Amino acid sequence: MENKIYFYPVWLRLWHWSNALLILVLIVTGLSMQYSSFESPHIPFSLAVTIHNICGIILVFGYLVFITGNIISKNGRYYKMNLKEIGGQILVQFRYYLYGVFKGDKVPFPVNIERKFNPLQKFFYVMIMYIGIPLLIISGIGLILPQFIVSRALGVSGLLLTSLLHICVGFFVSIFLMIHIYFCTFGASITSNFKGMFNGWQETH
Amino acid sequence: MKILYEKCPNATSGLITAFLVFSFFAAWSQNNSGTVRKFENKEDNSKCFKCHFNNNYTVTSPDSSKIITRKMYMDLQIDSNVYYHSNHRYFKCIDCHSDEYFTYPHNNDLRFEDISTCLDCHGGDPKFEKFNFEKITEDFKYNVHSEKHNSTFSCWSCHDPHTYTTHARTDKNILEVVAYDNNLCLQCHANKRNYRLIIDKDNPNLVQKHDWLPNQALHFKNVRCIECHTKKSDTLLVSHHVMEKKDAVRACVECHSRNSLLMATLYKYQSKEEISRNGFLNSIILNRSYVIGANRNYYLNMISLAILYMVISGIIIHALLRVKAYKRYHGK
Ligand code: HEM
Numbered sequence: 001m002e003n004k005i006y007f008y009p010v011w012l013r014l015w016h017w018s019n020a021l022l023i024l025v026l027i028v029t030g031l032s033m034q035y036s037s038f039e040s041p042h043i044p045f046s047l048a049v050t051i052h053n054i055c056g057i058i059l060v061f062g063y064l065v066f067i068t069g070n071i072i073s074k075n076g077r078y079y080k081m082n083l084k085e086i087g088g089q090i091l092v093q094f095r096y097y098l099y100g101v102f103k104g105d106k107v108p109f110p111v112n113i114e115r116k117f118n119p120l121q122k123f124f125y126v127m128i129m130y131i132g133i134p135l136l137i138i139s140g141i142g143l144i145l146p147q148f149i150v151s152r153a154l155g156v157s158g159l160l161l162t163s164l165l166h167i168c169v170g171f172f173v174s175i176f177l178m179i180h181i182y183f184c185t186f187g188a189s190i191t192s193n194f195k196g197m198f199n200g201w202q203e204t205h
Numbered sequence: 206m207k208i209l210y211e212k213c214p215n216a217t218s219g220l221i222t223a224f225l226v227f228s229f230f231a232a233w234s235q236n237n238s239g240t241v242r243k244f245e246n247k248e249d250n251s252k253c254f255k256c257h258f259n260n261n262y263t264v265t266s267p268d269s270s271k272i273i274t275r276k277m278y279m280d281l282q283i284d285s286n287v288y289y290h291s292n293h294r295y296f297k298c299i300d301c302h303s304d305e306y307f308t309y310p311h312n313n314d315l316r317f318e319d320i321s322t323c324l325d326c327h328g329g330d331p332k333f334e335k336f337n338f339e340k341i342t343e344d345f346k347y348n349v350h351s352e353k354h355n356s357t358f359s360c361w362s363c364h365d366p367h368t369y370t371t372h373a374r375t376d377k378n379i380l381e382v383v384a385y386d387n388n389l390c391l392q393c394h395a396n397k398r399n400y401r402l403i404i405d406k407d408n409p410n411l412v413q414k415h416d417w418l419p420n421q422a423l424h425f426k427n428v429r430c431i432e433c434h435t436k437k438s439d440t441l442l443v444s445h446h447v448m449e450k451k452d453a454v455r456a457c458v459e460c461h462s463r464n465s466l467l468m469a470t471l472y473k474y475q476s477k478e479e480i481s482r483n484g485f486l487n488s489i490i491l492n493r494s495y496v497i498g499a500n501r502n503y504y505l506n507m508i509s510l511a512i513l514y515m516v517i518s519g520i521i522i523h524a525l526l527r528v529k530a531y532k533r534y535h536g537k
Contacts, residue, residue, distance in 0.1 A: 036458050045457035049419060097523075102530040164505075171509050175516055182520045 003188070004201040007116050012075060015066050016197060022059045026052060027174050034167065056140050063133055078116040079126055089119035101186075111204045121183065128176050132169055139166035244289065246297040252307065253298045254285040264310050283367045291368050301366070323360050336374075337441055344438065344445040354403055362403075363389045374442060379427075386429045386443075394430075417455075432460070 008016070029052040032042040043051075070076035092108050097120075100108070109118040117125060142148060142162045187193035188203035196202035256262040260282060263274045288294060299306065303318050327338040342360075345351055350358045372385045393399045393408070400408035418424050431444065433454035438444040454460075 033461070036461050045461055046419065049457075102526055104530065104534050168505075171512075175512060178516055178520065182524070 003204045005111070005113055005116075005204060006200055007202045008197055008200045009073065009075070010200070011065065011069050011073075013197060013200060015062055015069065019059065019062050019066070022055045022062065023173065023177065025055045026059070027170070027177075029055070030167075030170055053144060056137075056144075059133075060137055060141075063137060066129065079122065079129070081122060081126060086119055086123060090123055093118050093120040111202065116202075124176060124180070128173065132173055132176070135169045136166060136173065139163070139169070142166075244295065246295070247289075250285070250288075250298050254283065254288075257281060257283050258285050267310075287368050290370070291366075292370050293366055320361075323364075340438075340440055341443075341445045344441060347436075348445055348447045349449050350447060358403065363392075383427060383429050386431065387425070390430045428460070 029043060029048040032048045033045065033052065036042070036045050036048070042048075070079060089109070096105060096108050107118070109115060111118075139162045143159075143166060184193045184197075185191075187196070192203045256277065260277050261274050262277050263272055265272050301321055303315055305312055305315060323338055324342055327333045327336065329339075345360070350362070372382050391411075393403060394411060395408070397408055412421070415421055415425075431447070434447055435444040436446040436448055436452075438446065
């Protein structure tokens with residue numbers, strides 16, 4: 001039996017890898033700006049700003065591709081969560097990662113054509129793609145066009161609040177990225193999910 | 206705004222007056238909170254303001270009794286409303302000017318009158334010590350303006366004694382301080398007529414000259430010209446050593462970094478006050494403004510580092526346990 005499912009159509013792969021690359025550049029340039037110093041400039045400040053702005057703008061277009069793709073293709077259904085059930089399912093999946101996996105338990109939510117992501121994975125993908133990235137984009141646009149930001153909220157500069165939001169969400173996206181890459185090694189083999197994201201086919205357990 | 210300045214000098218004075226009047230209301234409300242001092246000189250002064258408030262005056266010829274109307278030069282016009290809200294508001298005109306000015310038409314010789322300098326009143330007085338008048342006078346010697354324009358350029362050129370109010374050393378909103386201070390420079394640098402009163406060439410276009418600056422409008426609104434154009438001073442709140450154009454700050458990181466030079470200039474007074482009020486930590490974040498790279502919050506830094514280390518060690522431990530479990534189930 002051929003244990004492979006065509007999960008990643010071309011548009012999704014193109015979006016995913018361009019998005020991954022942009023996010024990496026954004027993290028590096030973002031950190032460089034946040035921790036810029038006169039004594040040891042990592043990347044010249046104005047260059048970091050320019051690269052960060054350009055990558056951010058390209059990322060917005062990529063994001064539109066992702067959203068449109070998920071609306072018009074069937075890929076969107078993998079992101080639908082049943083709010084009543086997801087909590088319990090996440091717990092089951094979490095327990096599996098906490099000790100089940102070490103005891104050689106069977107995966108609680110095996111991948112099939114109806115279920116590309118396990119509940120925990122689904123939850124994080126939804127959080128990142130439908131909450132995190134939009135917040136980053138909105139606050140990022142605010143920082144590029146500061147004239148549209150409220151100048152003051154509760155006595156604090158609107159610019160400060162916007163950038164605080166941008167930096168915090170950016171930080172969580174970086175944390176997501178590490179966890180994401182680690183959990184991608186839980187495929188049929190350590191590398192099979194990565195291969196899948198390149199050739200489109202995911203091997204199932 | 207710049208274009209307005211260029212094309213219409215009246216608009217400049219209008220704007221400046223509006224701005225000054227606005228700031229005087231603020232000063233007025235502050236003064237009102239303390240004891241109210243009475244103006245005792247209004248009557249005497251009104252004799253001067255009768256002409257000097259207006260843009261023209263009339264003189265009667267002593268010989269022919271002919272009456273003529275003449276323009277009052279801008280420099281000699283003083284708006285009494287503004288004067289009575291300025292720092293020097295309790296003075297009589299003749300405290301600084303000769304009382305012979307009470308004779309009208311004024312005696313021609315009066316133009317040789319010695320005009321007092323800041324130090325004449327403020328020098329050596331312990332009450333004014335914190336303002337560092339002596340050090341500022343010293344600093345000003347190296348200012349390009351005094352080097353280039355010698356005696357025609359004095360303290361008065363920027364700080365009109367009839368209108369001046371303290372700004373930087375108040376609890377005012379930083380943006381107001383920025384607007385006020387920048388206006389001092391713009392009075393000439395954005396006003397062709399005033400610029401030409403000092404030097405025989407046209408004022409360079411400031412917007413064009415600064416077109417390398419990203420987000421120019423935002424920078425102009427939030428930082429003062431002097432942040433980049435003066436040499437930093439440890440002892441002075443406002444450095445008066447305006448440097449030559451070529452020495453101005455151009456590297457972004459001078460401000461956009463932890464040791465932001467703005468802490469030594471624009472935020473110097475505020476952060477000193479806030480540090481004493483709120484302790485050292487957080488003093489910048491409370492500063493109601495935001496500069497990329499300069500605003501760093503200690504707690505946020507610590508929390509994010511803790512989360513980062515937890516995630517990294519979590520991943521490493523999990524991976525090691527996986528390897529161990531794999532070996533147990535699949536043999537060596
Ligand atoms: C170098 C960085 C990255 C690597 C190596 C990587 C790797 C992978 C792999 C192997 C998959 C397929 C496994 C799966 O279906 O869960 C995947 C899927 C996914 N990744 Fe990444 N990723 C990276 C960066 C990112 C970033 C920065 C984001 C978002 C901000 C992201 C969001 C996603 C999403 C949403 C999916 C599921 C796509 C779908 O099938 O609908 N990835 N990633």
